[in-house]
Amino acid sequence: MRDPQLVKTTPNNRAIAIRFAAFFMINNEYKINPFPPDFSHQIDELYENKDNQLHKSNKKAPKRGAEHPLILSTRNLLSKIQGKLPMHFQARCAVTQKGFEQCTSEIIARWKAQNFPAKTLLSLTGGLGIDDWAWSNSGSNVLSLDPDESLNEVVRYNWARLGISATRLESTAEMWFDANPDRRFDMVYVDPDRRPQGTRKSFQAEDYLPNVFDLIEVHGAVGKLWLIKLSPMTDPNWIFNHFEYHTEIMSIGYKNEAKEILVLVDPSKDRSSVPMIDCIEITSEMNSEEVTDSKEEAIGGIDNEKASNQKITGLRFSDLNIESLSAHPSPLIWEPSPAIFASSLHTSISQRFKLLAATPNPGFFHTLREIPAAFGRCLLVHHEFHGSLRKIAQNIKDLNITQLNITPRSCGIPTSEITKNLKTKDGGPLTLFITKKQNEFHAWLGEIQKF
Helix, strand or coil, rough: CCHHHHHCCHHHHHHHHHHHHHHHHHHHHHHHHCCCCCCCHHHHHHHHHCCCCHHCCCCCCCCCCCCCCCHHHHHHHHHHHHCCCCCHHHHHCCCCCHHHHHHHCCHHHHHHEEEEEEECECCCCCCCHHHHHHHHCCCCCCEEECHHHHHHHHHHCCCHHHHHHHHEECCCHHHHHHHHHCCCEEEECCCCCCCCCCCCCCCCCHHHCCCHHHHHHHHHHHHEEEEEEECCCHHHHHHHHHCCCCEEEEEEEEEEEEEEEEEEEEEEEEECCCCEEEEEECCCCCCCCCCCCHHHHHHCCCCCCHHHHHCCCEEEEEHHCCHHHHHHEEEEEEEEHHHHHEEEEEHHHHHCCCEECCCCCCCCCCEECCCCHEEEEEEEEEEEECCCHHHHHHHHHHCCCCCCCCCCCCCCCCCHHHHHHHEEEEEEEEEEEEEEEEEEEEHHHEECCCC
């Protein structure tokens, strides 16, 4: 075989070389910017005209020709992007439907980055990259993996707009570990797919992809610490029993919703004798004045340094001391927040705080203390009823009440059936907490107080 350097250059060879170089450049150009030439312009126009009714999605209307699918999905989700991902909204980022549905909200992602700092972070299931963005924005050197290259292209496009320097690679966790057995990180973060078989969600962590238990068993030494995001439907005690290592389990709540279960794993330590479980309620949001609305920053990247320096507050349920709270002059019924229920800590409230449960299964509690709104809802009781639903309905009718917000606990029947029997409409300033004890219903009618 001849040395390539000795091959004579002919006009024909030069033409082939030029065509090959042009092909190579085109492919490289596609990999760097795989979207149509006017894609960025279309995204900017979409955001600039976000309030124009003509630009809003009409599901009954035919799709607009060859418009890029990302434009369509971003248009359909604009209002939700603004609420869930305000900084991405300001930077005019693009999203996919599935990526947006499964991603972490910015405020939760930023709380995680602030409270679990890492100089080097390996993100095994990057998705839309919101958690990666938060850690990178807080100073971490982030290497992020995802096997979906089309999604990775969207993420790289967004990160360019946000001024983020994290690295996104096309790979599964297993493939990357096999190819890089000696790499080490301060933290490994994983948010496994809860829909491994398609659109149906699974709440068993061992069914998620990748299998976090297997990964830590085989590759635990890759990270000094592992942080795992799981569904808020996952039982914390079940998680504790499935790990042989030291774990700290946290239920994360925000705006009266249970958002996720976080599991901090230290592979270098043995499992503790009892579960370490807490509930953390995120209470502060980004100050709107700190996020500029100007076109220049929206296109070129917003002030990420200002955002990364803002402290987001997380209140720990373990720090709550009811005895130190202000006394209330009237009886209250307290319903713990959904995140407290997700942590299973509601089962120990009666013993821990010496509060009398108002339901057979701990759901409502009697209290005379003003419990902060972050940890649930306190109902100031105006009227108390008990008996059959028909009798309670008559009591409500006698008070000329036609609208109620109904919250059932341990009733054994759907809320819709209770509403039908009580003959009220949803809404209004009044709330009815209702439960069933020893074959009769017990209800408290009043107004929610925020402390």
